[in-house]
Amino acid sequence: MTDDTRRTDGRGAAIDAEGVELTYADGTEAVKGIDLTVPEGEFFGFLGANGAGKTTTIKTFSTLLSPTAGSITVNGFDVRDEPRRVRETIGYMAQETSVDEELTARENIRFAARAYGVPKGERAERIDELLDLVDLADVGDKQAGEFSGGMKKRLDAATALVHDPPLVFLDEPTTGLDPKARNRLWEYFERINERGTTLFLTTQYLEEADQLCDRIAVIMGGEIVATGSPAELKRRVGGEILDVDVPAGEDARERAAEIAREGDVFDADADVAVTDDGISVTAERAREHGTDLLVALRDAGITVTGFNIRAPTLDDVFLAITGEELDSEERSADHDDVTGPEVTAE
Numbered sequence: 001m002t003d004d005t006r007r008t009d010g011r012g013a014a015i016d017a018e019g020v021e022l023t024y025a026d027g028t029e030a031v032k033g034i035d036l037t038v039p040e041g042e043f044f045g046f047l048g049a050n051g052a053g054k055t056t057t058i059k060t061f062s063t064l065l066s067p068t069a070g071s072i073t074v075n076g077f078d079v080r081d082e083p084r085r086v087r088e089t090i091g092y093m094a095q096e097t098s099v100d101e102e103l104t105a106r107e108n109i110r111f112a113a114r115a116y117g118v119p120k121g122e123r124a125e126r127i128d129e130l131l132d133l134v135d136l137a138d139v140g141d142k143q144a145g146e147f148s149g150g151m152k153k154r155l156d157a158a159t160a161l162v163h164d165p166p167l168v169f170l171d172e173p174t175t176g177l178d179p180k181a182r183n184r185l186w187e188y189f190e191r192i193n194e195r196g197t198t199l200f201l202t203t204q205y206l207e208e209a210d211q212l213c214d215r216i217a218v219i220m221g222g223e224i225v226a227t228g229s230p231a232e233l234k235r236r237v238g239g240e241i242l243d244v245d246v247p248a249g250e251d252a253r254e255r256a257a258e259i260a261r262e263g264d265v266f267d268a269d270a271d272v273a274v275t276d277d278g279i280s281v282t283a284e285r286a287r288e289h290g291t292d293l294l295v296a297l298r299d300a301g302i303t304v305t306g307f308n309i310r311a312p313t314l315d316d317v318f319l320a321i322t323g324e325e326l327d328s329e330e331r332s333a334d335h336d337d338v339t340g341p342e343v344t345a346e
């Protein structure tokens with residue numbers, strides 16, 4: 001399925017990785033041979049469940065870990081030969097918020113500007129511009145310790161941009177944020193991407209990848225198992241999806257799945273899965289044959305409490321590709337706008 005991992009559409013490559021492997025000292029093979037090219041200006045999403053290898057990959061691309069095998073060029077610089085040049089040309093927003101709570105928002109950005117060697121004469125203007133960009137201009141002189149989790153994340157993102165890098169890595173930037181805070185960060189990311197900055201985002205939120213990314217790679221067990229635009233990936237799932245709600249108990253869902261598979265209701269290549277609510281059938285012309293299935297289920301004495309026909313979502317793509325659903329508990333965005341370290345809870 002990985003047919004277009006090396007596509008750049010004639011643009012220069014912000015990231016060019018070939019055969020990248022990373023094995024930790026304890027023998028854990030976290031990354032197992034990744035080939036990937038991210039063209040300049042792209043909003044690229046790296047999607048995977050907990051432990052799939054997203055952070056390890058981002059760390060090898062940003063010189064925090066040295067790959068066990070393979071080669072990586074970032075902004076034209078080899079991560080092994082010219083790690084300093086790589087670091088000068090990237091921004092990195094880690095999972096853990098790195099703002100200093102004792103400092104104001106402005107002081108946090110000023111500190112980063114000094115650390116990144118932004119010329120003194122340019123600093124004040126740059127800081128104002130960044131505070132504005134992340135909607136923190138009004139609270140620029142307030143201590144970061146008073147900020148909500150979402151505000152800290154925005155401040156963190158601003159500091160990652162202080163040296164105006166052409167490429168920014170965002171490692172699960174919205175984990176633990178409530179939907180409102182998440183949406184504001186999304187707007188901000190879209191804004192910096194529109195300015196021409198290449199973004200490499202890791203996420204376990206399917207809707208985040210769907211909404212923001214030009215192209216997505218799905219990583220599973222340290223390997224890329226699919227790459228494409230959200231629309232391309234959805235097309236690969238194909239057909240329509242019929243969700244049928246069946247109450248649990250007495251193997252009702254398993255029996256319903258069996259009927260959907262074995263009866264002559266759908267084409268032979270239909271895909272039937274038992275879900276948290278009942279069963280889900282992916283098939284060409286699911287709409288047309290849906291009522292036949294409902295009749296067959298009724299004849300078998302199986303209660304149906306609801307049904308719905310829809311186009312595939314990225315959730316379906318993920319399920320089809322990996323055979324797993326991303327943990328819905330982890331993906332739910334119903335947390336409060338938490339502060340401090342909880343923002344980065346894994």
Ligand code: ATP
Nearest residue numbers: 024026028030049050051052053054055056057346
């Ligand atoms: P998460 O969403 O939990 O951050 P991830 O997709 O970023 O997951 P990684 O953190 O890259 O995944 O982890 C990939 C694999 O490597 C996991 O099995 C993890 O337990 C293991 N791992 C991560 N860091 C280390 C380490 N320092 N030493 C040994 N194994 C590690």
